[in-house]
Amino acid sequence: MQKSIKKYFPIFALPTLAAFTIGFIIPFLLGIYLSFCKFTTVTDAKFVGISNYFKIFSDKTFGHALWYTAVFTIVSVLLINVLAFTVAMLLTKGIKGTNIFRTVFFMPNLIGGIVLGYIWQLLLNGILAHFQKTLTYSSAYGFWGLVVLMCWQQIGYMMIIYISGIQNIPGELIEAAKIDGATNGQILRNVTIPMVMPSITICTFLTLTNGFKLFDQNLALTNGEPSNMSELLALNIYNTFYGRTGFEGVGQAKAVVFFILVALIAVGQNYLTRRKEVQQ
Amino acid sequence: MGVRKAKHGWIYTIFFSLLSIAWVFPIILVLINSFKKKVYISRKPFTIPTDKMFVKWDNYVNGMEKIHFFDAFKNSLFITVFSVAVIILCTSMCAWYISRVKSAFSTWMYYLCLFSMIVPFQMVMFTLSKLANMLHLSSPVGIILVYLGFGAGLAVFMFCGFVRSIPLEIEEAAMIDGCTPIQTFFQIVFPILKPTCITVAILQAMWIWNDYLLPYLVLDMKRWKTIPMAIQYLKGGYGSVDMGAMMAMLVLAIIPIIVFYMACQKHIIEGVVAGAVKG
Structure with a gap:
């Protein structure tokens, strides 16, 4: 054959x-x-060795963007996963209207990043206007704006994955734990969480990489304002490429560094959480 | 689990009802503001438009003229539908080939697809857009090839996972009965792959419909725009943003998504779960 x-x-x-x-x-x-060349387009590349990589270190915006992205990713991963897991736990208890709630929470996921960014710009600027501020007043507003936006977008998606994980736990396991006198907290810690570990692996993986690679939402919500202070890595690389002529090589070198970081995070996270999964 | 009734269920129901209202509030807010005169939008976003604030469909008419929304809609629809169709057809065939033929090529292709899934778009954005221009792929037809190339990783990976679970005997029987590999694939294998096709189609459609940067860099902006490009253009193309037109276009961008979601909600949610388990 x-x-x-x-x-x-x-x-x-x-x-x-x-x-x-x-x-x-x-x-x-x-x-x-x-990334080892000086160029403005693909055909006029001249080999310059690793000098592009040295230029990254003297570029302060890159360090700031890296730090900003790391903090943003950690905060959003924690918030999204904790909230999504909590909602999933509550929505598997047989509450009336569960299906409608699920539908509503999932919906923002289908809306694209650019549209999402402008929706939240309107809402958040409207709220901040009461304090005579705007989203671009300081990078902290942009930061929390993005966190709220990402929670709104991704909680529904992660919730769906957690719900399917929770529903796959055999009922007898929980019954047995109850008969043995386990409290609700003990059941959660010793039965539910270990059993949904595969879902936790997937959700942390997705939120981590989504957060780290975020671009559209950042572009639409603040566009890096004020003065590149709310710029995530992806937007920083984009601006290096298309905002400053002569820096294409540096932009490409940054992109390589970015790729290595994403790959390390993806592989490392997978290794760490996979170890904790229980064999069924 | 699902059948057991919770204690004090109604408290949760009320809590989640309130939360659901809060959840759709941002969209409702945009809808309300799309009927408001543009100067009032940033000043009074939370008031219902009445009398002098209310402008009927002006914002919609205005916005559609500015960015040619229906052209953008057509482009988005064309690119999404055909890219997804091409991805499904080509990658399922390729996945079947590399699962059934044991060769160095198959192994390499499989691991390259796996690898491509963790490469961020910024890594290839400059070279890919230049290459696409050189090969004259800057049209809605050409971009389909780009999407097939960049989307192949995930699709091949997911199809491979499923093809491996199909028993070989079925295909062998078909071949012995005189089917060519093409007949075997389309009459035996492809129908079995249907659930995976739906999953892949939904994941790819969600990505391609909403994608901004790839079409922005690859397409010839003067002639073709997709919806996300058109919306971003509304901001970038004019000095100060016309908030009225922006709100109206946001509403128009959301409506097709909600209609689609309501129509195939079950498939979308199942597709996401299935996609997550394999990814």
């Missing part, structure tokens, strides 16, 4: 392979090469 399928390689695998090469492999390899 293998042999006869193999003859059909051009039909089965070639279209995807060709598109994947154009859409991913070539841009990726070229991107790594260009």
Whole structure:
């Protein structure tokens, strides 16, 4: 059978392979090469060694964006997961109207980042106007604005994943724990949480990478104002590329650093939480 | 678990009802403001538009003229529908091939797809957009190829996971009965893959419909805009933002999403759960 399928390689695998090469492999390899070059477009690249990487360190906005992104990611991951898990616990208790609540909470997820950013800009600026401030008054407002926005967008998504995790716990386990005299807190800590660990792995993974790679919402909500102080890493890289001529090489070097950070986080997080999963 | 009735259930019901209202409030607020005269929007966002504040459909008419909303809608719809269709067709075939043919190519392709999932878009954005321009892919048709390339990772990975669970005997029987690999795939394998197709379609559609940066960098802005590009253009294209037009266009951007969500809610939620478990 293998042999006869193999003859059909051009039909089965070639279209995807060709598109994947154009859409991913070539841009990726070229991107790594260009991070060692000075260029304004792909064809005029001149090799300059690692000087682009040195320039990153002298660029203060990058350090600030890195720090800002790290804090933002940690805060949003914790808030989203704790809140989503709590809502999921309550919505699996057979409360009336559960389906409607689930539908409503999930909905913001389908709205795109740009649209979300402008919706919240209106709401938050409206509230802040009472204190004669705006979102771009200081980076702290932009920070919490983004956190609230991300909670609104992602709690529903994570809640859905947690709900399916909680519903997969066999009922007998909880019954048995109750008969043995476990309190609700003990059941939560020793039965429910270990049993939904796969869901926790997935949700932390998704929120971590979403937070770290956030771009659209940042662009629409504050666009990095005031003076790049509310700029996340992705937006910082974008602005280095398209906002300053002659800095394309530095932008590409930043992108490589960004990629390495995302990869490390993804692999490290997966390793850490997978260890805690229980075998069923 | 679900069948057991909670104690004091009604307290939770009231609590969650209030929370649900708070949850949709931002959208309602935009809707209210879309009928307000633009100077009042940033000054009094929380008042209901009456008398002199109320402008009927002016903001909508104005906004649609400025950004050609229906063109943007058509572009978004075209790109999303055809990209998703092409992704489903090509990646399911590719996934079947690399799961059934054991070769160095199959192993490499599988791990490259896995790898591409953790690469952030910023890493390839400059080179990809330049490459797309060189190859004349800056049109709604060309961008489909770009989406197939950049979206292939997740799709191939998910299809592979499912293909491996299909027993080989079914396909072998079909081949012995004289089916070519193409007939085997489309008559036997593809129908079995249907649930995964729905999952992949929903995840990819959510991404492509809402994507801003990729079409912004790849498409020729003067001729084609997608909805997110058109909305961002409303801000960037004019010195001061016309808040009235902005609110109206936000409403128009949200409506199709809500309609789609109401129509296939069950599939969307199941798709998300299935996608998360495999991803």
